[in-house]
Amino acid sequence: MASERVVMDAQAIDRALTRVAHEILERNKGTGGLALIGIRSRGVHIAERLRAKIRAIEDTEVPTGIIDITLYRDDLSRSHQQPEVKGTQIGFAIDDKRVVLVDDVLFTGRTVRAALDALIDFGRPRNVQLVVLIDRGHRELPIRADYVGKNLPTAVNESVQVRLQESDGQDEVVIAPAEED
Amino acid sequence: MPFTHRHLLGLEGLSRDELTFLLDTASSFKEISERDIKKVPTLRGKTVVSLFYEASTRTRASFEIAAKRMSADFVSLASSTSSVTKGETLLDTARNLAAMRPDAIILRHSAAGAPHFLAGRLDCPIINAGDGAHEHPTQALLDALTIRERKGHIEGLTVAIVGDVLHSRVARSNVFALKTLGAALRLVGPPTLLPPELRAWGDTTSNLEEGVRDADVIMMLRIQLERQGKNFFPTVDEYSRYFCLTQRAVAHAKADVMILHPGPMNRGVEIASDVADGPYSVIMDQVTNGIAVRMAVLYLLANRPRVESEVEQEAALPEEPAPRRLRRRAG
Amino acid sequence: MNTTIIHGGTVVDPANGLNGFHDVVIHDGVVAAITAAEGSHETGDAERIDATGCLVLPGLIDIHVHLREPGYEYKETVETGTRAAVAGGFTAVACMANTNPVNDSAAVTDYIRERAAAAGLARVFPIGAVSKGLQGEELAEIGEMHRAGIVAVSDDGMPIMNGGLMRRALEYTAMFGLPVIVHEEERTIAAEGVMNEGSLSLRLGLKGVPAAAEEAMIARDIALLERTGGRLHIAHLSTAGSVEMVRTAKRRGLPVSAEVTPHHFTLTEAAVDGYNTNAKMNPPLRTPRDVEAVRQGLADGTIDVIATDHAPHHRDEKDVEFDQAANGIVGLETALPLALRLVEEAGIPLETLVAALTINPARVLNLPHGTLSVGAAADVTVIDAQRCWTVEAARFRSKSRNTPFDGMQMQGQAILTMVGGRIVHRAAASPNA
Numbered sequence: 001m002a003s004e005r006v007v008m009d010a011q012a013i014d015r016a017l018t019r020v021a022h023e024i025l026e027r028n029k030g031t032g033g034l035a036l037i038g039i040r041s042r043g044v045h046i047a048e049r050l051r052a053k054i055r056a057i058e059d060t061e062v063p064t065g066i067i068d069i070t071l072y073r074d075d076l077s078r079s080h081q082q083p084e085v086k087g088t089q090i091g092f093a094i095d096d097k098r099v100v101l102v103d104d105v106l107f108t109g110r111t112v113r114a115a116l117d118a119l120i121d122f123g124r125p126r127n128v129q130l131v132v133l134i135d136r137g138h139r140e141l142p143i144r145a146d147y148v149g150k151n152l153p154t155a156v157n158e159s160v161q162v163r164l165q166e167s168d169g170q171d172e173v174v175i176a177p178a179e180e181d
Numbered sequence: 182m183p184f185t186h187r188h189l190l191g192l193e194g195l196s197r198d199e200l201t202f203l204l205d206t207a208s209s210f211k212e213i214s215e216r217d218i219k220k221v222p223t224l225r226g227k228t229v230v231s232l233f234y235e236a237s238t239r240t241r242a243s244f245e246i247a248a249k250r251m252s253a254d255f256v257s258l259a260s261s262t263s264s265v266t267k268g269e270t271l272l273d274t275a276r277n278l279a280a281m282r283p284d285a286i287i288l289r290h291s292a293a294g295a296p297h298f299l300a301g302r303l304d305c306p307i308i309n310a311g312d313g314a315h316e317h318p319t320q321a322l323l324d325a326l327t328i329r330e331r332k333g334h335i336e337g338l339t340v341a342i343v344g345d346v347l348h349s350r351v352a353r354s355n356v357f358a359l360k361t362l363g364a365a366l367r368l369v370g371p372p373t374l375l376p377p378e379l380r381a382w383g384d385t386t387s388n389l390e391e392g393v394r395d396a397d398v399i400m401m402l403r404i405q406l407e408r409q410g411k412n413f414f415p416t417v418d419e420y421s422r423y424f425c426l427t428q429r430a431v432a433h434a435k436a437d438v439m440i441l442h443p444g445p446m447n448r449g450v451e452i453a454s455d456v457a458d459g460p461y462s463v464i465m466d467q468v469t470n471g472i473a474v475r476m477a478v479l480y481l482l483a484n485r486p487r488v489e490s491e492v493e494q495e496a497a498l499p500e501e502p503a504p505r506r507l508r509r510r511a512g
Numbered sequence: 513m514n515t516t517i518i519h520g521g522t523v524v525d526p527a528n529g530l531n532g533f534h535d536v537v538i539h540d541g542v543v544a545a546i547t548a549a550e551g552s553h554e555t556g557d558a559e560r561i562d563a564t565g566c567l568v569l570p571g572l573i574d575i576h577v578h579l580r581e582p583g584y585e586y587k588e589t590v591e592t593g594t595r596a597a598v599a600g601g602f603t604a605v606a607c608m609a610n611t612n613p614v615n616d617s618a619a620v621t622d623y624i625r626e627r628a629a630a631a632g633l634a635r636v637f638p639i640g641a642v643s644k645g646l647q648g649e650e651l652a653e654i655g656e657m658h659r660a661g662i663v664a665v666s667d668d669g670m671p672i673m674n675g676g677l678m679r680r681a682l683e684y685t686a687m688f689g690l691p692v693i694v695h696e697e698e699r700t701i702a703a704e705g706v707m708n709e710g711s712l713s714l715r716l717g718l719k720g721v722p723a724a725a726e727e728a729m730i731a732r733d734i735a736l737l738e739r740t741g742g743r744l745h746i747a748h749l750s751t752a753g754s755v756e757m758v759r760t761a762k763r764r765g766l767p768v769s770a771e772v773t774p775h776h777f778t779l780t781e782a783a784v785d786g787y788n789t790n791a792k793m794n795p796p797l798r799t800p801r802d803v804e805a806v807r808q809g810l811a812d813g814t815i816d817v818i819a820t821d822h823a824p825h826h827r828d829e830k831d832v833e834f835d836q837a838a839n840g841i842v843g844l845e846t847a848l849p850l851a852l853r854l855v856e857e858a859g860i861p862l863e864t865l866v867a868a869l870t871i872n873p874a875r876v877l878n879l880p881h882g883t884l885s886v887g888a889a890a891d892v893t894v895i896d897a898q899r900c901w902t903v904e905a906a907r908f909r910s911k912s913r914n915t916p917f918d919g920m921q922m923q924g925q926a927i928l929t930m931v932g933g934r935i936v937h938r939a940a941a942s943p944n945a
Contacts, residue, residue: 068209071221071222071223071251071480072221072222072223076223076484077484077485077486078486079484079486080185080485080486081185082480082481082484084202084206085206085209085210085477085480086209087208087209087210087211087212088212089212117222118221121216121218121220121221122216122217122218123217193715270828270832271832271833272831272832290833291835292833292834292835292836293716293717293718293787293834293835294716294718294787294833294834294835295833297786297787298787298832298833298834312717313717313718313835314717314718314719315716315717315718316717350717353715353717376709376714378710378711378714379714381711
């Protein structure tokens with residue numbers, strides 16, 4: 001981990017999320033019909049933070065849910081061990097809602113594809129928008145984010161790590177070269 | 182990742198972490214059955230075959246629903262309609278099935294060890310849906326999940342298992358799971374059904390009221406008329422008089438006792454109707470949890486990459502097959 | 513005819529109290545002399561067999577084998593069974609009557625003897641049924657079978673559940689000097705058991721056979737023996753309680769003898785774990801305490817005989833669910849090294865083990881074999897007790913492969929087997945050939 005480079009510190013993350021929260025409100029003209037759904041696992045924390053920020057700005061609670069896309073992945077048959085399933089919790093109907101999906105890093109786009117599949121099983125949202133803290137490029141599917149915390153050009157074999165207070169004890173985004181096997 | 186077994190043949194020997202992982206995973210599958218669209222695409226394109234040599238409606242249906250909710254294709258073979266009645270051996274039936282490349286085989290059989298037999302010879306995951314008197318792992322998992330949900334934990338609970346422990350695969354699987362998860366067990370029944378070796382598993386008693394005293398959970402086993410020889414008890418009436426779970430007996434347990442029964446119930450024999458229908462009973466939860474458990478098991482086992490078939494390239498020693506209708510010789 | 517000298521080996525002949533370097537001189541198929549080592553002076557066309565470093569024993573005798581012919585030739589025939597016998601060092605076997613048709617008549621006895629003569633390998637001594645068709649109801653024509661050459665009677669495979677019939681059998685056979693060999697299993701106690709009853713059967717969900725099933729029958733038959741006289745030989749003893757009962761009966765002078773199989777003095781019920789059908793037999797494998805007891809029984813003479821209960825079964829009869837699998841394993845080709853192990857593992861003297869495989873079984877059946885006495889038929893087994901080899905069931909001479917010892921390392925092998933002066937088996941130079 002010697003050559004890890006910090007590309008966003010705690011303050012930068014906070015500013016980016018504040019800006020994103022404003023953008024969401026601007027584009028959707030307020031909180032009407034809005035719902036936040038975080039993609040497990042770090043997307044969940046980011047969604048919670050956005051909810052808090054929106055509450056602070058507009059004094060309104062936006063319904064927030066959690067989606068686990070494990071069961072919708074397209075690569076399950078390749079692995080000898082199945083990844084852990086933590087479960088989906090969406091405690092409200094999503095029909096006709098403007099669903100804002102939240103994830104930490106947008107890379108190939110396959111996670112978001114799986115999340116869209118999962119969402120469709122829950123109902124028919126009015127539209128689906130995507131928030132990511134980091135967009136690192138290298139899409140393999142035609143997926144794009146509506147709100148981006150930071151654009152981060154990377155090489156395919158580099159690794160981008162988002163660390164959050166809630167799960168990792170501190171806020172930072174680091175980039176590291178690919179590990180030798 | 183805690184669960185790396187290829188098959189689910191039984192709960193004996195699974196560690197506390199493995200059992201907890203299975204229960205946690207099953208738990209996370211529950212909400213799928215509460216959605217409008219009760220389906221996830223995880224096992225799309227996978228084929229799950231159920232091979233039931235013993236009649237069963239509920240277990241088979243539960244597996245079928247579980248498989249279909251995972252988007253798998255489900256094929257069901259019951260012995261009365263299959264080639265089994267034409268005298269085909271278990272091995273030949275399984276080999277023919279294996280040639281169709283199923284992603285999992287669910288087997289229920291009257292011979293203990295039948296799933297182990299298949300697991301040693303086929304390269305596809307085997308899920309034991311009940312083998313003779315040996316184990317019924319998914320049943321015990323759903324029982325444990327139901328208990329954990331109601332009570333919040335399993336460690337430290339007193340669980341009384343009442344009835345034909347000797348012949349019950351549900352009892353064995355539950356004993357293995359609950360003991361590992363930290364429950365204290367009591368086994369209750371007539372002495373003919375409680376061999377001395379059972380004491381290694383828990384306290385034994387032939388007095389029902391003593392057995393359920395202060396119990397957190399009472400598990401009633403079905404008296405299995407088809408699996409018994411004779412003379413374990415003189416009549417069903419006499420058995421009932423001493424071991425039927427009545428309100429009076431239940432009163433000795435804790436006030437918030439929960440009562441489980443693997444079904445189908447013989448009302449009036451092992452459990453009184455008013456108890457079966459009363460507030461302690463958790464039948465509906467068991468059914469729901471059964472589907473979740475089976476979805477979780479299928480998820481964990483049926484998604485393997487195809488293993489190169491290292492099994493049985495028969496070193497063909499040209500042997501004549503044995504003649505039909507072999508009977509067991511005494512030696 | 514000719515002369516053969518087996519020289520350089522250690523002759524162990526308990527019947528004659530021999531255990532040392534001797535030469536065995538054989539003339540015209542008969543033991544002519546036992547001389548001091550290298551002391552034989554015959555020269556010329558005497559065939560010399562170099563037994564340096566080997567044991568030279570009277571030909572081993574297995575008084576409990578199932579040759580399956582007539583009727584079950586797909587499992588074994590007299591020819592393949594005797595081939596397996598001589599490969600294992602046995603020059604004589606006694607075969608049980610549970611064939612198809614049952615050997616309850618002179619006709620079947622004659623047939624078996626003819627097949628044995630045609631094969632020309634180990635001697636075969638048929639055992640006739642006690643009851644017609646092994647049904648356990650009426651006495652078979654024992655006298656007629658005796659004239660045809662049976663050496664004992666037994667319903668083995670089946671217990672004689674009817675105590676009244678058992679009594680009459682003990683009485684009637686006395687007329688012919690024939691022992692009654694009994695398979696002791698109280699069927700209603702054993703019920704549908706498929707392994708030893710205990711904590712392992714409980715865990716595996718398999719029905720068990722309690723030790724009491726064997727012991728209850730032994731108690732009955734010993735009580736009968738007190739009244740009837742006759743000779744009782746108890747097959748395949750498996751429990752500590754059984755050993756103790758035989759010990760007490762012998763102390764009281766009753767005419768009872770007993771045998772144990774190599775699998776019962778080697779394996780415990782643990783071999784069943786994982787539902788291994790090659791560990792399924794009747795009586796079942798028992799507990800370590802029982803194994804200890806039968807070893808002690810061999811050591812102190814309570815158990816007279818080691819006999820394999822060689823029970824060949826076709827693969828289709830063993831490669832099935834445990835409940836459905838046939839009982840029994842083959843044993844002729846693995847008995848010897850398992851017996852030799854007991855010298856080290858159980859401290860049993862070599863002479864005791866050799867006696868259990870030679871003179872003792874001969875005495876039980878009144879056979880003029882099991883010794884290297886001058887004038888006895890030259891049935892000799894030469895054993896390399898140091899030779900290490902691996903059991904390869906696929907290469908057994910027996911037609912069947914049902915053994916739990918496949919792949920195991922063994923030490924001790926018969927390298928030459930001789931019947932009536934004729935060499936019927938010679939091991940290849942290297943093991944596993």
